[in-house]
Amino acid sequence: MTLKVKEKKDVEIEISEAWCKGCVICVDYCPHDVLIMERGKAKVANLAACTACMLCELHCPDFAIVVRDKSKE
Amino acid sequence: MSEKSNGKARVITGNEACAEGALAAGMRFFAGYPITPSSEIAEVLSAKLPKYGGVFLQMEDELGSIGAIIGASLTGAKTMTATSGPGFSLMQENLGYAVMTEVPCVIVNVMRGGPSTGLPTLPSQGDVMQARWGTHGDHQIIALAPFSVRETFDLTVRAFNLAEKYRTPVILLMDEIIGHVNEKVYLPSEDEINIFDRIRPTGSAEEYLPYEHTKSRVPAMADFGSGYRYHVTGLAHDETGFPTNKSTEINKLMDRLDQKITMHREDIIDVDEYMLEDAEIGILSYGSTARSVRHAVRLAREDGLKVGLMRLKTIWPFADEEIKKLSGKVKLWIVVEMNRGQIAHEVEWAVAGKIPVFKVNRVDGDPINPLQILEKIKELANV
Amino acid sequence: MFNYDQYLRITKFPLIWCPGCGDGIVLKSLVRAIDKLGIEKDSVCMVSGIGCASRLTGYVDFNTLHTTHGRAMTFATGVKMAKPDLHVIVITGDGDATAIGGNHYIHAARRNIDLTVILFNNHIYGMTGGQVSPTTPKGMLASTAPYGSMDHTFNISGLAQAAGASFVARASVHNGVQLENYIAKAIQNKGFSLVEAMSPCPTAYGRRNRLGAGVDMIEELKRDAVPYSKAKKMTPEELEGKVVTGIFINEEHPECRSEYQKIIDRFQKEK
Ligand SMILES: Cc1ncc(C[n+]2csc(CCOP(=O)(O)OP(=O)(O)O)c2C)c(N)n1
Ligand code: SF4
Ligand code: SF4
Ligand code: SF4
Numbered sequence: 005m006t007l008k009v010k011e012k013k014d015v016e017i018e019i020s021e022a023w024c025k026g027c028v029i030c031v032d033y034c035p036h037d038v039l040i041m042e043r044g045k046a047k048v049a050n051l052a053a054c055t056a057c058m059l060c061e062l063h064c065p066d067f068a069i070v071v072r073d074k075s076k077e
Numbered sequence: 078m079s080e081k082s083n084g085k086a087r088v089i090t091g092n093e094a095c096a097e098g099a100l101a102a103g104m105r106f107f108a109g110y111p112i113t114p115s116s117e118i119a120e121v122l123s124a125k126l127p128k129y130g131g132v133f134l135q136m137e138d139e140l141g142s143i144g145a146i147i148g149a150s151l152t153g154a155k156t157m158t159a160t161s162g163p164g165f166s167l168m169q170e171n172l173g174y175a176v177m178t179e180v181p182c183v184i185v186n187v188m189r190g191g192p193s194t195g196l197p198t199l200p201s202q203g204d205v206m207q208a209r210w211g212t213h214g215d216h217q218i219i220a221l222a223p224f225s226v227r228e229t230f231d232l233t234v235r236a237f238n239l240a241e242k243y244r245t246p247v248i249l250l251m252d253e254i255i256g257h258v259n260e261k262v263y264l265p266s267e268d269e270i271n272i273f274d275r276i277r278p279t280g281s282a283e284e285y286l287p288y289e290h291t292k293s294r295v296p297a298m299a300d301f302g303s304g305y306r307y308h309v310t311g312l313a314h315d316e317t318g319f320p321t322n323k324s325t326e327i328n329k330l331m332d333r334l335d336q337k338i339t340m341h342r343e344d345i346i347d348v349d350e351y352m353l354e355d356a357e358i359g360i361l362s363y364g365s366t367a368r369s370v371r372h373a374v375r376l377a378r379e380d381g382l383k384v385g386l387m388r389l390k391t392i393w394p395f396a397d398e399e400i401k402k403l404s405g406k407v408k409l410w411i412v413v414e415m416n417r418g419q420i421a422h423e424v425e426w427a428v429a430g431k432i433p434v435f436k437v438n439r440v441d442g443d444p445i446n447p448l449q450i451l452e453k454i455k456e457l458a459n460v
Numbered sequence: 461m462f463n464y465d466q467y468l469r470i471t472k473f474p475l476i477w478c479p480g481c482g483d484g485i486v487l488k489s490l491v492r493a494i495d496k497l498g499i500e501k502d503s504v505c506m507v508s509g510i511g512c513a514s515r516l517t518g519y520v521d522f523n524t525l526h527t528t529h530g531r532a533m534t535f536a537t538g539v540k541m542a543k544p545d546l547h548v549i550v551i552t553g554d555g556d557a558t559a560i561g562g563n564h565y566i567h568a569a570r571r572n573i574d575l576t577v578i579l580f581n582n583h584i585y586g587m588t589g590g591q592v593s594p595t596t597p598k599g600m601l602a603s604t605a606p607y608g609s610m611d612h613t614f615n616i617s618g619l620a621q622a623a624g625a626s627f628v629a630r631a632s633v634h635n636g637v638q639l640e641n642y643i644a645k646a647i648q649n650k651g652f653s654l655v656e657a658m659s660p661c662p663t664a665y666g667r668r669n670r671l672g673a674g675v676d677m678i679e680e681l682k683r684d685a686v687p688y689s690k691a692k693k694m695t696p697e698e699l700e701g702k703v704v705t706g707i708f709i710n711e712e713h714p715e716c717r718s719e720y721q722k723i724i725d726r727f728q729k730e731k
């Protein structure tokens with residue numbers, strides 16, 4: 005049996021402090037606990053776990069979070 | 078009352094003349110909802126517009142009709158709706174929207190007796206103040222009132238020209254008599270008609286200011302879909318068109334909206350003076366009522382009385398300067414109108430107590446009879 | 461990463477909507493749908509009424525028209541009839557479209573005029589502070605229904621379908637991808653197309669009814685959503701409190717502006 009190693013994603017997450025309203029939706033959506041809340045704003049806590057699934061970006065109502073999947077660029 | 082022209086003679090009603098005038102002015106989009114005594118305008122246009130490649134729409138109500146013509150005008154079309162009192166009441170909110178957003182369009186109100194359902198088939202001039210102040214908020218408005226079938230044609234064309242020139246809704250205040258009377262007219266040919274088309278922007282889309290504070294106070298207007306993407310809102314806005322709460326910007330907008338009409342009052346105001354040169358008694362009237370007045374003036378002249386008529390072709394903005402200038406030359410004004418004295422109050426304001434103002438009114442759906450006016454003239458001539 | 465900026469009026473940001481308001485998610489889905497279809501910005505005209513949802517038109521770089529309360533559908537009808545090449549998209553709320561604008565809504569659907577209507581259903585009058593709307597569920601609280609709404613609600617999608625719309629779908633902000641797909645299909649359909657977008661209003665509805673923050677309301681939408689295919693096999697009792705999502709109708713039939721063009725063409729031929 006071979007253990008499938010998840011391909012390491014080369015991702016970058018950018019959060020706009022000015023636009024983030026701290027609604028927690030991104031944190032709620034993230035399947036891998038990449039994001040946390042800090043002083044009322046979303047923050048990246050564990051970038052390495054990010055799979056670039058885009059769920060956070062798709063559902064942030066304020067255009068405050070951008071996920072760049074560099075492997076796709 | 079059929080001014081000669083190259084065109085061939087036709088016998089038509091005022092409502093038909095309105096439809097013909099609109100087509101001649103380049104109107105290619107009409108939306109309306111049936112109501113007596115205006116419905117013939119819609120009926121004529123429903124048959125004719127597709128032949129001109131234009132669009133006729135019967136909407137679900139008058140709120141929708143005025144909404145549709147404002148939307149269509151933003152794409153560059155010349156647009157019109159026609160109604161009567163009850164429908165005009167329903168249009169008031171969006172009339173203000175067209176004022177605020179500076180969208181040219183023509184709203185025809187063939188006046189009938191009110192309030193409410195009132196007198197559907199009988200004439201009235203009860204909506205002149207509604208035309209002025211029916212929509213909420215401080216604003217200017219242009220309203221014209223024809224007194225014959227031929228003049229209905231001319232003033233409909235003029236209504237479009239003013240709407241386009243000043244980026245504003247223009248109200249054509251007809252009344253049931255003008256709408257339904259049949260008259261022999263010679264309609265002018267195309268080359269006899271002056272047409273004004275709205276000024277469109279020529280500069281770059283990036284620098285376009287849809288609500289620019291220009292010298293004339295009228296901003297250039299881009300057609301939706303022509304590459305100038307901009308925002309239109311009824312909220313108070315700045316020159317870019319986006320909402321603002323800044324008092325400097327709000328004042329600038331409100332002043333400009335006012336000035337674009339008041340600065341050009343001479344161009345907009347049109348009055349017809351009839352036998353006023355030597356008149357001692359001045360009569361002021363408009364619309365179909367002025368026809369009775371003309372008759373009364375002729376009868377009075379036969380009796381040696383020096384009477385003349387000032388007829389308002391433009392009701393709003395009001396011809397206060399023109400009235401002031403004559404006050405003193407004439408010793409008194411008699412204001413004749415089919416309401417309880419709506420314009421008489423404006424005349425009183427204009428003369429500011431310098432000479433007396435008298436009224437002849439009627440609100441029961443019967444037109445004002447020349448003899449009723451003559452009686453008043455004689456009564457006042459004796460004092 | 462999706463490049464939203466090219467479709468937005470970035471200088472007007474941040475959005476006026478409250479934290480956790482779902483309307484921004486609908487906006488995003490709408491922008492992606494337009495991008496997916498490759499429609500040019502100049503050929504899009506977006507028309508809105510009055511309300512929180514209707515403020516959307518200020519943020520997008522199209523030909524935008526923010527009209528009066530309830531009347532967006534009529535302005536849009538004028539735009540479409542006068543310039544049929546434009547993709548006309550109407551942005552409206554549950555109150556805007558089905559209370560004050562109810563008559564225009566059903567008549568636009570009846571004409572099957574080629575408009576794409578994105579109707580933000582948040583069960584409340586958001587902008588004016590939480591008054592009861594035609595979609596406030598029975599028993600729920602509103603500032604003008606302090607003892608609970610007593611009325612039967614409108615089925616917004618059902619209404620459009622019954623009136624003659626040729627595309628009707630409902631989606632919710634909990635699934636942005638589905639919302640995007642439905643909006644794209646709605647724009648592609650030539651005729652009156654409705655996408656009813658369920659969007660939480662935590663401020664004016666959620667708080668008063670103790671539904672939590674926006675994020676909690678989205679979780680609830682996720683739980684309550686039932687695909688149309690499954691819903692068809694469920695009883696009304698089982699469907700109580702559920703939100704049926706899916707495409708309810710997608711059938712092209714004669715469209716108003718195209719039918720009118722036939723009349724115009726008849727006279728052009730005669731010439
Ligand atoms: C003629 C008129 N009546 C009332 C209002 C006040 N008003 C503004 S928005 C609104 C309700 C909006 O509710 P909805 O359409 O559901 O939009 P939401 O704010 O929930 O997105 C009302 C009643 C108005 N602007 N115009
Ligand atoms: S979803 Fe957007 S606005 Fe909300 S917390 Fe996350 S980044 Fe901020
Ligand atoms: S892209 Fe997916 S995994 Fe990465 S932070 Fe967003 S939600 Fe989490
Ligand atoms: S009041 Fe409600 S609908 Fe309006 S922005 Fe706030 S959360 Fe959204």
Ligand SMILES: [Mg+2]
Binds near residue numbers: 583
């Ligand atoms: Mg609502």
